Amino acid sequence: MKFWIAMGVLAAAAIGLALSPVNEYFFYAAYVVLTYVVLATAWNILGGYAGYVNFGTPAFFGIGAYAAVVLMRWLHAPLALQIAAAALMGGLLGFGVGMLTLRLRGIFFAIATVAVIFIMETLMINWRYVGGATGLQLIRPDVMAPFASYTRMLFVVMALMAIAAVAIARYIQDSWIGRGLRAVRDSEEAAEANGVPTLRLKLLACTVMGALMAAAGAPMPMYLSFIEPASTFNLSYTVGALGSAIIGGMSHWLGPIVGALLLGSLQQIITVTISGEVNVLVVGVLLVLFVVLAPQGLLGLFKRWLPFSR
Amino acid sequence: MIFSFDLLFEAILFGILLGCFYAAVSIGLSVSFGLLDVPHVAHPAIMVFGSYCTYIVASHGLDPILSGVVLMPAFFVLGVLIYRFYYETFERRGADAAVRGLAFFFGLAFIIEVGLILGFGVDQRTVQAPYIGSSLALGDYRIPYRMLVAFGVALVLTFALTLYLSKTFTGRAIKAVAQDEPALRLMGANPVRIKQWAFGIATGVSALAGAMLIIIGPVEPALDRVYIGRTFCVVVLAGLGSMTGTLAAGLILGIAESIVLMLFGASWAPAVAFGLLLIVLGIRPQGLFGR
Numbered sequence: 001m002k003f004w005i006a007m008g009v010l011a012a013a014a015i016g017l018a019l020s021p022v023n024e025y026f027f028y029a030a031y032v033v034l035t036y037v038v039l040a041t042a043w044n045i046l047g048g049y050a051g052y053v054n055f056g057t058p059a060f061f062g063i064g065a066y067a068a069v070v071l072m073r074w075l076h077a078p079l080a081l082q083i084a085a086a087a088l089m090g091g092l093l094g095f096g097v098g099m100l101t102l103r104l105r106g107i108f109f110a111i112a113t114v115a116v117i118f119i120m121e122t123l124m125i126n127w128r129y130v131g132g133a134t135g136l137q138l139i140r141p142d143v144m145a146p147f148a149s150y151t152r153m154l155f156v157v158m159a160l161m162a163i164a165a166v167a168i169a170r171y172i173q174d175s176w177i178g179r180g181l182r183a184v185r186d187s188e189e190a191a192e193a194n195g196v197p198t199l200r201l202k203l204l205a206c207t208v209m210g211a212l213m214a215a216a217g218a219p220m221p222m223y224l225s226f227i228e229p230a231s232t233f234n235l236s237y238t239v240g241a242l243g244s245a246i247i248g249g250m251s252h253w254l255g256p257i258v259g260a261l262l263l264g265s266l267q268q269i270i271t272v273t274i275s276g277e278v279n280v281l282v283v284g285v286l287l288v289l290f291v292v293l294a295p296q297g298l299l300g301l302f303k304r305w306l307p308f309s310r
Numbered sequence: 311m312i313f314s315f316d317l318l319f320e321a322i323l324f325g326i327l328l329g330c331f332y333a334a335v336s337i338g339l340s341v342s343f344g345l346l347d348v349p350h351v352a353h354p355a356i357m358v359f360g361s362y363c364t365y366i367v368a369s370h371g372l373d374p375i376l377s378g379v380v381l382m383p384a385f386f387v388l389g390v391l392i393y394r395f396y397y398e399t400f401e402r403r404g405a406d407a408a409v410r411g412l413a414f415f416f417g418l419a420f421i422i423e424v425g426l427i428l429g430f431g432v433d434q435r436t437v438q439a440p441y442i443g444s445s446l447a448l449g450d451y452r453i454p455y456r457m458l459v460a461f462g463v464a465l466v467l468t469f470a471l472t473l474y475l476s477k478t479f480t481g482r483a484i485k486a487v488a489q490d491e492p493a494l495r496l497m498g499a500n501p502v503r504i505k506q507w508a509f510g511i512a513t514g515v516s517a518l519a520g521a522m523l524i525i526i527g528p529v530e531p532a533l534d535r536v537y538i539g540r541t542f543c544v545v546v547l548a549g550l551g552s553m554t555g556t557l558a559a560g561l562i563l564g565i566a567e568s569i570v571l572m573l574f575g576a577s578w579a580p581a582v583a584f585g586l587l588l589i590v591l592g593i594r595p596q597g598l599f600g601r
Contacts (some may be wrong), residue, residue: 126578
């Protein structure tokens with residue numbers, strides 16, 4: 001109950017903030033940070049709970065963005081419908097990737113997900129309708145009623161999506177699904193032998209992960225007013241999602257949020273003050289440092305002072 | 311789509327040259343990942359790093375191939391250090407190491423790539439040599455000399471490494487560590503030292519592979535991304551750790567890529583390696599010559 005009240009307060013705060021006269025740039029930056037919250041939370045469902053490393057974040061993110069673009073060009077569909085369609089496509093792709101876990105584990109699964117990114121990217125490069133390699137300029141629709149600008153509205157949409165993603169991740173973690181996935185992570189054979197429906201759980205985790213990541217990608221074309229394959233299917237989303245989860249801590253739903261808020265804000269600050277390349281470098285260095293020195297992430301470091309202990 | 315047997319023959323010829331090159335750039339990974347089970351996703355990034363080192367050395371007037379050879383000892387040491395670090399931090403701790411080791415190498419690849427961008431910018435770099443830019447006319451076909459040079463070096467490299475692994479004492483020890491590490495330990499050998507040596511060799515070979523990479527064409531920092539697909543495709547298709555398999559798999563990938571290039575154009579070529587990789591992983595994860 002406390003969780004839902006907190007989430008309700010956060011949602012109300014996001015809407016209140018979007019209606020207040022705060023500087024426009026704040027929303028521009030906060031939108032990206034919130035995107036990383038969704039991506040990291042989604043990544044952690046498979047990566048943190050089940051122990052399958054997914055490098056394919058950009059594939060899901062990108063399929064969501066392109067699904068939105070197709071719907072927009074074809075039907076002039078509203079944003080809500082675009083997000084729903086993106087989630088559906090991402091879920092389907094996630095299910096397909098989940099089928100791969102039938103035979104592949106560890107690095108083999110991880111490399112297969114890299115392959116999915118490049119195949120998706122090549123498909124989009126060769127698809128004229130969505131702009132091919134050069135990309136497509138998009139025109140934003142009119143601003144909806146209470147919001148002063150489109151970016152503010154997108155900020156609220158992404159905030160609500162982040163809350164939904166966290167609620168889903170929390171539900172999965174605390175239910176039998178999460179217990180099953182953790183059993184898969186610790187020993188897949190033992191889990192299977194004890195009657196855990198491992199394949200069904202993995203498929204579920206992959207589908208939910210894919211749907212959430214794709215949903216996070218859907219508003220991106222509108223945010224940029226532009227779509228183009230190279231930046232949409234960029235591996236920096238992989239590092240962002242993976243890095244946030246590892247830096248925050250993979251064992252609890254709070255970890256990816258902490259990691260994403262920290263990493264995302266840091267990236268925004270560095271991009272503005274130093275340069276875009278340095279910000280990617282910082283993420284890489286932090287990822288390696290945490291993986292080596294603090295394998296349990298920030299949550300592990302501050303475990304003693306946290307109310308929950310596992 | 312234009313199709314003729316003439317074009318097909320040319321594509322296959324080009325594919326064979328390209329295929330040997332792919333085998334050569336993958337052979338380091340075939341040792342580090344195929345034999346030692348290290349999730350070395352940073353292999354292509356180290357190779358591209360090798361290309362940039364070659365670029366620096368060659369800019370002082372040295373031949374690029376020779377530059378690659380000169381760099382090999384330094385890369386050997388780098389490899390030993392990387393393995394040592396990986397072993398101390400991840401492999402020895404067991405259990406959870408797989409996820410974190412993978413994340414470590416992925417982060418390492420990213421650091422190398424961004425480091426190169428910061429050092430050299432995103433522009434493409436090339437080297438100069440007498441055999442770059444001209445081509446051999448064989449009847450109606452024109453084969454660029456740079457492809458032939460890379461082809462030759464690739465063959466020498468592959469055969470040298472194959473012989474080393476099957477004929478020398480240390481080479482056999484490396485194969486033994488891949489087959490049964492506890493047994494090797496019981497026989498009084500130190501598997502960690504052997505693995506360290508093998509990883510050093512794999513990384514040293516990457517310097518030469520990097521030199522070939524910059525001879526074949528211009529190099530940019532982000533080039534490692536597409537080579538993740540090519541090198542892993544070759545190694546997995548070959549069957550982990552099989553050296554002859556690596557050559558065969560390289561040829562299959564090279565010919566497939568060059569035929570797709572001819573039929574559908576350059577924009578589809580990068581997907582060939584990744585598509586082939588997915589198919590192999592889905593249907594026959596143990597590869598053609600799997601152990």
